[in-house]
Amino acid sequence: MNGSSPDVDRPRPIEEGPYLLTLFLLLVIAAIVLGIVGVAAEGLFYLLVIGIVVLVAALVYLGMHMRGSGRHQRLR
Template sequence: MMFFLLLVIAAIVLGIIGAVVKGLLYLLIIGIVVFVAALVYLGVHLRRSGRHRRTLR
């Protein structure tokens, strides 16, 4: 979970720098890509951990 938070923070920082600084629009695009990668990572992590937490009845 910490890796996900690190990716989200990095995406936010890159996005803010890319949006504010003139000529660094590519950082905004990289920030968006990193954010999407973080969401994919979280989805895979939750799906994988959901299979192992089945309770026995």
């Protein structure tokens, strides 16, 4: 035996805790910044497109994890 509990050394998955919300907010902020720079700077329209893609990806990510976490919380 190594003297430590297996639960103590194991990190929590990213779906648990505030990590999911932090990642989602970071992606949304990055999308907003890219969108603003893409609109404001001449010739950088592609940054607006990238910002929109990042925003959609963040929403899909959040939707997938919220849908998946709802199944695990039900008790019979």
